[in-house]
Amino acid sequence: xxxxxxxxxxxxxxxxxxxxxxxxxxxxxxxxxxxxxxxxxxxxxxxxxxxxxxxxxxxxxxxxxxxxxxxxxxxxxxxxxxxxxxxxxxxxxxxxxxxxxxxxxxxxxxxxxxxxxxxxxxxxxxxxxxxxxxxxxxxxxxxxxxxxxxxxxxxxxxxxxxxxxxxxxxxxxxxxxxxxxxxxxxxxxxxxxxxxxxxxxxxxxxxxxxxxxxxxxxxxxxxxxxxxxxxxxxxxxxxxxxxxxxxxxxxxxxxxxxxxxxxxxxxxxxxxxxxxxxxxxxxxxxxxxxxxxxxxxxxxxxxxxxxxxxxxxxxxxxxxxxxxx
Amino acid sequence: xxxxxxxxxxxxxxxxxxxxxxxxxxxxxxxxxxxxxxxxxxxxxxxxxxxxxxxxxxxxxxxxxxxxxxxxxxxxxxxxxxxxxxxxxxxxxxxxxxxxxxxxxxxxxxxxxxxxxxxxxxxxxxxxxxxxxxxxxxxxxxxxxxxxxxxxxxxxxxxxxxxxxxxxxxxxxxxxxxxxxxxxxxxxxxxxxxxxxxxxxxxxxxxxxxxxxxxxxxxxxxxxxxxxxxxxxxxxxxxxxxxxxxxxxxxxxxxxxxxxxxxxxxxxxxxxxxxxxxxxxxxxxxxxxxxxxxxxxxxxxxxxxxxxxxxxxxxxxxxxxxxxxxxxxxxxxxxxxxxxxxxxxxxxxxxxxxxxxxxxxxxxxxxxxxxxxxxxxxxxxxxxxxxxxxxxxxxxxxxxxxxxxxxxxxxxxxxxxxxxxxxxxxxxxxxxxxxxxxxxxxxxxxxxxxxxxxxxxxxxxxxxxxxxxxxxxxxxxxxxxxxxxxxxxxxxxxxxxxxxxxxxxxxxxxxxxxxxxxxxxxxxxxxxxxxxxxxxxxxxxxxxxxxxxxxxxx
Numbered sequence: 001x002x003x004x005x006x007x008x009x010x011x012x013x014x015x016x017x018x019x020x021x022x023x024x025x026x027x028x029x030x031x032x033x034x035x036x037x038x039x040x041x042x043x044x045x046x047x048x049x050x051x052x053x054x055x056x057x058x059x060x061x062x063x064x065x066x067x068x069x070x071x072x073x074x075x076x077x078x079x080x081x082x083x084x085x086x087x088x089x090x091x092x093x094x095x096x097x098x099x100x101x102x103x104x105x106x107x108x109x110x111x112x113x114x115x116x117x118x119x120x121x122x123x124x125x126x127x128x129x130x131x132x133x134x135x136x137x138x139x140x141x142x143x144x145x146x147x148x149x150x151x152x153x154x155x156x157x158x159x160x161x162x163x164x165x166x167x168x169x170x171x172x173x174x175x176x177x178x179x180x181x182x183x184x185x186x187x188x189x190x191x192x193x194x195x196x197x198x199x200x201x202x203x204x205x206x207x208x209x210x211x212x213x214x215x216x217x218x219x220x221x222x223x224x225x226x227x228x229x230x231x232x233x234x235x236x237x238x239x240x241x242x243x244x245x246x247x248x249x250x251x252x253x254x255x256x257x258x259x260x261x262x263x264x265x266x267x268x269x270x271x272x273x274x275x276x277x278x279x280x281x282x283x284x285x286x287x288x289x290x291x292x293x294x295x296x297x298x299x300x301x302x303x304x305x306x307x308x309x310x311x312x313x314x315x316x317x318x319x320x321x322x323x324x325x
Numbered sequence: 326x327x328x329x330x331x332x333x334x335x336x337x338x339x340x341x342x343x344x345x346x347x348x349x350x351x352x353x354x355x356x357x358x359x360x361x362x363x364x365x366x367x368x369x370x371x372x373x374x375x376x377x378x379x380x381x382x383x384x385x386x387x388x389x390x391x392x393x394x395x396x397x398x399x400x401x402x403x404x405x406x407x408x409x410x411x412x413x414x415x416x417x418x419x420x421x422x423x424x425x426x427x428x429x430x431x432x433x434x435x436x437x438x439x440x441x442x443x444x445x446x447x448x449x450x451x452x453x454x455x456x457x458x459x460x461x462x463x464x465x466x467x468x469x470x471x472x473x474x475x476x477x478x479x480x481x482x483x484x485x486x487x488x489x490x491x492x493x494x495x496x497x498x499x500x501x502x503x504x505x506x507x508x509x510x511x512x513x514x515x516x517x518x519x520x521x522x523x524x525x526x527x528x529x530x531x532x533x534x535x536x537x538x539x540x541x542x543x544x545x546x547x548x549x550x551x552x553x554x555x556x557x558x559x560x561x562x563x564x565x566x567x568x569x570x571x572x573x574x575x576x577x578x579x580x581x582x583x584x585x586x587x588x589x590x591x592x593x594x595x596x597x598x599x600x601x602x603x604x605x606x607x608x609x610x611x612x613x614x615x616x617x618x619x620x621x622x623x624x625x626x627x628x629x630x631x632x633x634x635x636x637x638x639x640x641x642x643x644x645x646x647x648x649x650x651x652x653x654x655x656x657x658x659x660x661x662x663x664x665x666x667x668x669x670x671x672x673x674x675x676x677x678x679x680x681x682x683x684x685x686x687x688x689x690x691x692x693x694x695x696x697x698x699x700x701x702x703x704x705x706x707x708x709x710x711x712x713x714x715x716x717x718x719x720x721x722x723x724x725x726x727x728x729x730x731x732x733x734x735x736x737x738x739x740x741x742x743x744x745x746x747x748x749x750x751x752x753x754x755x756x757x758x759x760x761x762x763x764x765x766x767x768x769x770x771x772x773x774x775x776x777x778x779x780x781x782x783x784x785x786x787x788x789x790x791x792x793x794x795x796x797x798x799x800x801x802x803x804x805x806x807x808x809x810x811x812x813x814x815x816x817x818x819x820x821x822x823x824x825x826x827x828x829x830x831x832x833x834x835x836x837x838x839x840x841x842x843x844x845x846x847x848x849x850x851x852x853x854x855x856x857x858x859x860x861x862x863x864x865x866x867x868x869x870x871x872x873x874x875x876x877x878x879x
Binding site: 010216269 | 398406408549550551554699700701702703704705706707709710713714716717718720721722724725728729732733735736737738768769771772773775776778779780782783786787790793794797812815816819820821822823824825826827828829830831833834835839842843846878
């Protein structure tokens, strides 16, 4: 037999419910903590969500955040945030910073005068300074973007739920979507905890996590469905363990290839999308975890109808018949 | 047993080859782009300069030349989201209507008494008459000023709505007219902006309506959004000039204080017009598609009082003579003055279709933006930053690709190589599909492709793991492979459809770069399922039938 790289042994028989209190319970606690963090600390919204202007500066002189702040002090711009940006791909004489200015009065994004004022004030520090990107979003648009972002998350979740319900059963749909909510909330919680910039691309990242995580979960569910037919008398809990064990090698394999690709993007992809790639990477790890430790536990809590009889009555009592757990 | 029909194999192979051929231009991006630009310039001019001939020869005509569009974040350029203040137009219309109302009611002075305009909110005209008994007659008189709405949905409705509030007459645009006016306002704004940007001749600007009253403008290669804003704000020059003569000689001497101007839409026709206009576009307040007495499509136009007086005097003195409507140095049309046009409004008749009369009315108003633009969002990305992003994305994609390829090889041996071949075809298909549908690649889009590199092997992983399981059950190689594909299919389909749902949602609600990400993710899902389910399967089959191994190791 030729050598093969393996992350998981060929055949595993872990009991994935063994430390349920720690894994599933811990996940629930973390989700709640993440919600609290979000509620208490709030998110460090990018200009897409709260309006304002960001100016990227590039200079041959080392960035001194204090000096930048002092230079802008007299301009009466209100809320100004200056952060230095680092990236391994930068040249030795390339010093980049982001200057963020709060939203101006009214619907208008920004006046050319404001930008000119900021650029002039900063050029005092280094006459050779360039401004490779300037972005501004007015308060009106940002409000709408928040709405459409929430709408997107809800629409995607409902779409996924409907599809799984059609293909599987409602318990799977609920389990799958609750696992998604777990992934999304904990990711948001991390963004709140570390006050990472939360902009429109993070919403795209969250939706990607949604897609990836449900992909993983569905593979486990698919095996569960198959094994339920194969082992009609085995307790639901054992069938679930068997299904997760059988798919474990694939679950880890896919997560690894995805994470390899994402890590490459995180290292070499540049600072512009690092936040976006970080969110996806974090979510992929979480999504893998949740499809093994969260989704199926929820299905187990609801129980499944394993009777062979064709479903005639659609009453609730029938749905819950033959609950194994 | 393990056999794909020949027609299916040919089809699969054809799709793969198509993908590779369609993706190839992107490897020579600059060359193909130069070629395409030259081809476009030649088609426009009708002849080719030696430089253009040379550029054209850079890329063979037989190969596809469609490229993936690069988003602004990669190419550099400016992006603006403008809101058109459509309400401005309602106010303007009421301002113009007031003198008409006053004049109309003056004729009924005996019945209604004195007429007075009352202060009111923007877009609403409030008029009071001193004699309440004459109110009904006054309302009737004002209603007679209304004209039918010219639009598909507003048929049978009038443009103004006249109601009575106590002793006051309230006049405002009707709902149908507002809708029609809004549509016209946006259309005019789009047209004007497009003309402005075409003037500077940058490559492929995007100017499109977004939502009810917004316009999205993306211009690659422009220095900054501020520069773009200035350009859009500039007013077009519209003039009404007396015509001296008409000629087909492009070199004709127009004479002192005259201009030689080409006719729009009629190549080889030139007009000699007096340089001093009778009236200019700044004095035009409105122009709308209409119908003449014989129900033929025509265009209405209206001047402000000063323009109306000048135009009236000129037409009274020059009945039977042509005058030219000149926009940006081109004669749009040169109608003959039929009668003295007093009151500041006139009608241009001709053999128009409804579309043409609508278009001309738009063009007539193209002189000035119909309403103020408010810029809600603006972005500038420098070309260097864009190039840095492309380079970073390319490096990341290559590193990811190499790492995944090695990892798959180490994990699945020969089968891993099959999957890697499929992965390469998958990449080609993504770029081929993106080029063909004219998709736009953005920085998040590149991230989407990198993510696809990681996730694309998933379908293969599912199959291979399944084959391993079947082999453990002591199935023959051919049987195990067949069962592996068969049994993994439901998981592949279900898991990818759910991911696809999120891509669709992203595309539907996302904007700009996010949409670019959704497109690459969506295309990547389709191509990865295709390559896993058909391509690797075919490769495996061919290998199996060729080597006929007694045992296999996945």
